[in-house]
Amino acid sequence: MANIIAILLGLIALILAFIGFIPLLGWLNWFIILIAGAGAVFGLMSEKNGGRNFCLLVMAICALRLWIGGGII
Template sequence: MFNLISILIGLVTLVSGLIAFVPLLGWMNWLVIPIGIVGAAVGAMSSSSNAGRNLNLVLIVIFGLRLMLGGGIF
């Protein structure tokens, strides 16, 4: 059950993150990354499957890199 919730949170993160790729909307990454962290935490609670956790971790890395390239971090 937690894995399914984590995947749904990951899909919300993905859609929000794709919107944040639009120029001048990069500030949304500051909102998207914490949502992904919550999804990864929920996914870590499920011991049977790691798909939701892994999805959220990949999204955190991708959107974190986008934030770094846009000058939002460092």
């Protein structure tokens, strides 16, 4: 059950990440990293690794976007 919650939170974060790629909305990625982090915590409580790995991938994508934009843009 925790793996399903992790995947759902990862999907929500991924959908919001597409919005965060729009110029001047990069600050949204800070919020997305928190959502994906919560999903990764749920993924840690699961026996399977799929949800956790998916959330970590979404977090990495958002962190890369933040790094390219200087943390804000």
